[in-house]
Amino acid sequence: MQNSHPRTSGDSAPGDMDETSGSLASYTAGFFFALILTGASFVVARSHLLWAPGLPVGLAVLAIAQMGVHLVFFLHLSSGPDNTNNVLALAFGVLIVALVVSGSLWIMYNLNLNMMPASAVMEMQH
Amino acid sequence: MSASAQMTAADGAGPAPVRIVVAYGFWIFLLSDIIMFSALFATYAVLRGQTDGGPTGRDLFDLHSAAVETVCLLCSSYTCGLGLLAVERHRINLFYWAFALTFTLGATFLGLEIAEFARMLAAGAGPSRSAFLSAFFSLVGLHGVHITVGLVWIVFITAQLAVRGPREFVLRRLRCFSLFWHALDIIWIALLSLVYLGAQ
Numbered sequence: 001m002q003n004s005h006p007r008t009s010g011d012s013a014p015g016d017m018d019e020t021s022g023s024l025a026s027y028t029a030g031f032f033f034a035l036i037l038t039g040a041s042f043v044v045a046r047s048h049l050l051w052a053p054g055l056p057v058g059l060a061v062l063a064i065a066q067m068g069v070h071l072v073f074f075l076h077l078s079s080g081p082d083n084t085n086n087v088l089a090l091a092f093g094v095l096i097v098a099l100v101v102s103g104s105l106w107i108m109y110n111l112n113l114n115m116m117p118a119s120a121v122m123e124m125q126h
Numbered sequence: 127m128s129a130s131a132q133m134t135a136a137d138g139a140g141p142a143p144v145r146i147v148v149a150y151g152f153w154i155f156l157l158s159d160i161i162m163f164s165a166l167f168a169t170y171a172v173l174r175g176q177t178d179g180g181p182t183g184r185d186l187f188d189l190h191s192a193a194v195e196t197v198c199l200l201c202s203s204y205t206c207g208l209g210l211l212a213v214e215r216h217r218i219n220l221f222y223w224a225f226a227l228t229f230t231l232g233a234t235f236l237g238l239e240i241a242e243f244a245r246m247l248a249a250g251a252g253p254s255r256s257a258f259l260s261a262f263f264s265l266v267g268l269h270g271v272h273i274t275v276g277l278v279w280i281v282f283i284t285a286q287l288a289v290r291g292p293r294e295f296v297l298r299r300l301r302c303f304s305l306f307w308h309a310l311d312i313i314w315i316a317l318l319s320l321v322y323l324g325a326q
Contacts, residue, residue: 013149015305027207031200038196038315042189045323056324063319067312074203074308086153093157097164104168 012082014075023076030073037066145298152302156309159272163313166268167320170261174324178256183325186251188242192322195238196314202231203311210304213292222284228307229280232273239270262321269317272310279303 041062044050050058071077077086141147174183209224243263246252253263283303287296 013146013301014153015149015301015308024208024211027204027211031204034200035197038200038318041319041323042193045326046189055326059319059323063315066315070203070308070312070315074207074311075305085150089150089154089157093160096161100161100164101168101171105171108172 012080012086014077014086016076026073026076030069033069033073034066037062037069041066145294145301148298149301149305152305156305160309160313163265163268163316166261166265167316170265171320173257173261176257178258180256180259181249181251183258183262183321186246186249187322187325189322189326191238191242192318195235196318198231198235198238199311199314202228202235203308205231206304206307210300213287213297213300216292218287218292221287225280225284229277232277232280236270236273236277239266239273243267266317266321269310269313272313276303276307276310279306 041059044055044058044062071090077083077090079087142150205224205227209221209228212218212220212224246259251259253260280303283296283299286299290296
């Protein structure tokens with residue numbers, strides 16, 4: 001009975017599909033979720049539904065939700081035990097991306113604040 | 127295979143099958159590619175306001191074109207997945223249709239992006255105009271280069287499947303391609319939100 005199961009190695013590759021749960025249904029569901037979230041991003045950006053200073057946060061939340069949809073429905077990542085390696089690699093990638101992006105923004109913001117205004121530089125050159 | 131042999135395989139005593147190893151390695155490559163993109167994303171986020179008195183993103187970006195591009199990429203991701211499903215169920219004709227659609231949608235995306243770049247260059251908003259535009263062209267341009275590579279890959283993998291048949295190594299390469307294509311879609315979502323929608 002176990003022999004009929006195609007996967008016996010205890011690991012699953014990224015992008016692997018589960019034969020039993022119907023991966024066509026998974027792709028279609030992911031496609032519609034992604035369409036809805038993209039539509040929502042455009043509506044939020046074009047209209048005044050959100051408080052203007054909160055707009056970047058709203059867009060970021062929608063984008064991260066959509067990335068999650070892609071990872072789960074298209075790349076078939078799951079929280080199952082056979083997926084630990086793939087999820088760990090992803091978590092490490094996300095950590096590095098977060099460090100690079102937030103670190104750059106933080107450092108450059110501080111540098112920008114501490115820069116001498118252009119007019120003062122011009123005066124010093126005279 | 128006996129039950130005990132299966133138990134040892136399940137415990138991870140033997141090497142994982144090639145299919146798992148290749149896909150895992152390719153997954154690591156994709157993550158490193160995303161990290162490379164993150165450096166350009168950080169550059170763009172820092173420089174987006176440095177327009178040097180030139181045109182801003184609000185003046186330049188056409189949201190209609192960005193919306194069509196997004197739908198193209200999303201649909202091509204979906205048809206790519208359908209193609210993979212078709213070939214795993216030995217429906218090769220369906221696979222050809224799905225990948226022809228994937229290619230057409232990807233090429234439409236690329237055409238729209240090139241048209242946008244041409245329009246911006248004609249308006250004097252090239253990469254040398256301001257720091258903001260340099261960051262814009264390197265970030266969006268790199269994504270465009272990835273899409274171009276993906277289109278070439280579609281042609282090669284389809285030809286390989288036609289010549290060699292749906293063998294295991296061809297299927298492995300197909301799975302790698304589909305991971306690549308989906309990852310490009312994920313990067314485009316970040317790009318759309320930060321660059322195009324964020325400029326409004």
